Amino acid sequence: MSELVVAEGVALELRPARLGSRAAALVLDLILMAVLYEICYQLLRALAGSGASDDTVSALDIVSILLVAVGYPLVCETISSGRSVGKLAAGLRVVRLDGGPERFRHAMVRAMALLFADIGLPITLITGLPVLILLGLPGAVAVACSRQGRRLGDLLAGTIVVRERSETSPGTMPMPPHPELARWATTARVEDVPPGLILAARQLLSRVFELDRTAAAELTEELARQVAEHVSPQPPRGVAPYQYLVAVTAERYRREIGVNDPSNGTYRAYRGPRPGFPGTRTGARSAS
Structure with a gap:
């Protein structure tokens, strides 16, 4: 379990996703991204025509990589409030450190960081090493070294990936409402x-x-x-x-x-304590 600070500084317990589950989700996402890349690349080649030069083909290749590598996680996590297809299959979700849902700006930062920091692309370009050698190594090291399992994109965006199936179990119902x-x-x-x-x-x-x-x-x-x-x-x-x-x-x-x-009136019987709220009288302030 890990403590997250919510709102005015109260520590809450969440179950952060660790390296194994995140790697499994990433592998599935990479497979889907490879398929989307091939589709995007072929469409751009068709639009460019058969007489495109080698420089144009290289440019289309780079554009396809950027569109898929940034667009896929950005669109998925924004629409589904923190879940790509891989995370959905692995039971994971991205949330803010305050426990709230991931927004567009967080998804954008995480997507950019995934491409330029977590998968080690700049290092491979500088050293000339094949991309597969360092694929995901910086992000994996960050997750392994972080107590909350946060990769570089999470550190920059202020997010954390949690095990949704564990954290969202019904648990015990609180005191039944009025x-x-x-x-x-x-x-x-x-x-x-x-x-x-x-x-x-x-x-x-x-x-x-x-x-x-x-x-x-x-x-x-x-x-x-x-x-x-x-x-x-x-x-x-x-x-x-x-x-x-x-x-x-x-x-x-x-x-x-x-x-x-x-x-x-068929709520299960509540057997816990029923103290009064330690503040002003009930109904004094509106929730909205």
């Missing part, structure tokens, strides 16, 4: 909340009563604001951030395990 909030949650699109935020919310709810009162209130409000950006429709007015997170995580849990219906 019945009114439970009814609202059944109609809300809680499935759109990124896994990193759901994990952060679950970790926070399990530790919120151990934190300083002011820090807990600020962190809960900030995390509820981030979660609310991905949930629609908005909850009833005046809902406290803590209760909002309880409702969203409980409903996400219910959908992940596929059982229990809060509308008829």
